[in-house]
Amino acid sequence: MPTDRAETTLNGKKFAARGSAQSCHPRGHSPRAQSPANENPAWLFFRRWAANPVSIASITPSAPSLGRLMARHVRREADEIVVEYGGGTGAITKALLDSGIPASRLFVIERDKELHAYMTAKFPGVTVLLGDVKDVRSLLPPQWVGKVGTIVCGIPMILIPAEAQRLIMDEAYAVMPKGRQFLSFTYSLRSPLRRQALHLSGKRLGWAVSNIPPAAVWGYTRD
Numbered sequence: 001m002p003t004d005r006a007e008t009t010l011n012g013k014k015f016a017a018r019g020s021a022q023s024c025h026p027r028g029h030s031p032r033a034q035s036p037a038n039e040n041p042a043w044l045f046f047r048r049w050a051a052n053p054v055s056i057a058s059i060t061p062s063a064p065s066l067g068r069l070m071a072r073h074v075r076r077e078a079d080e081i082v083v084e085y086g087g088g089t090g091a092i093t094k095a096l097l098d099s100g101i102p103a104s105r106l107f108v109i110e111r112d113k114e115l116h117a118y119m120t121a122k123f124p125g126v127t128v129l130l131g132d133v134k135d136v137r138s139l140l141p142p143q144w145v146g147k148v149g150t151i152v153c154g155i156p157m158i159l160i161p162a163e164a165q166r167l168i169m170d171e172a173y174a175v176m177p178k179g180r181q182f183l184s185f186t187y188s189l190r191s192p193l194r195r196q197a198l199h200l201s202g203k204r205l206g207w208a209v210s211n212i213p214p215a216a217v218w219g220y221t222r223d
């Protein structure tokens, strides 16, 4: 049972635990007293997972190798934008930026308020939208609706009920021109989306084996 002196270790770092996940903080740092961008991302991710395990679905952020694999399959047309679903603490966002996608062409949708505040502070040039991906059409500035070149999805699609999945995919393809890809990663051996039921063509594009756990990236189009 946690006491005032209890400690826990995550990714090799020690944290003081004071009775609940919400009140835990890295030793010597109070997240409440500092800018959101200065919070330890591994700890923030873990805290938000503890508060909402179904939505966050993983206790650690994605590995850089998974971000790079996704970034390799992103279109880079001058008149299009990239939209990332579920930014978390920005593991995939960073890989997208490092791959050369301009911050001004990257939009991230995150529905967790703390993670949204962190992402906004951490990636000042990126547009981080607070909301649910099912509302992508109304969240995006109107001039970019229909001009999304790739959606890079970091939300756990495989865990989402069929009807909600259908709504998310219908809205995703409503903001993309025909033939554009919806990228999704999964820890499963099978497709995270039911291709036939959702009228999708899709295939596995590769594995990021050094991710914990190993993750596969899938690419989907809808005619």
Ligand SMILES: C[S@@+](CC[C@H](N)C(=O)[O-])C[C@H]1O[C@@H](n2cnc3c(N)ncnc32)[C@H](O)[C@@H]1O
Binding pocket: 055, 056, 057, 058, 060, 061, 062, 085, 086, 087, 088, 089, 090, 091, 092, 109, 110, 111, 112, 115, 131, 132, 133, 134, 154, 155, 156
């Ligand atoms: C598995 S985490 C991935 C975070 C990050 N992309 C990564 O790979 O490390 C899923 C993220 O999606 C967010 N999320 C889940 N469902 C969402 C939804 N319907 N709309 C917006 N964000 C969502 C969660 O808050 C969480 O930050």
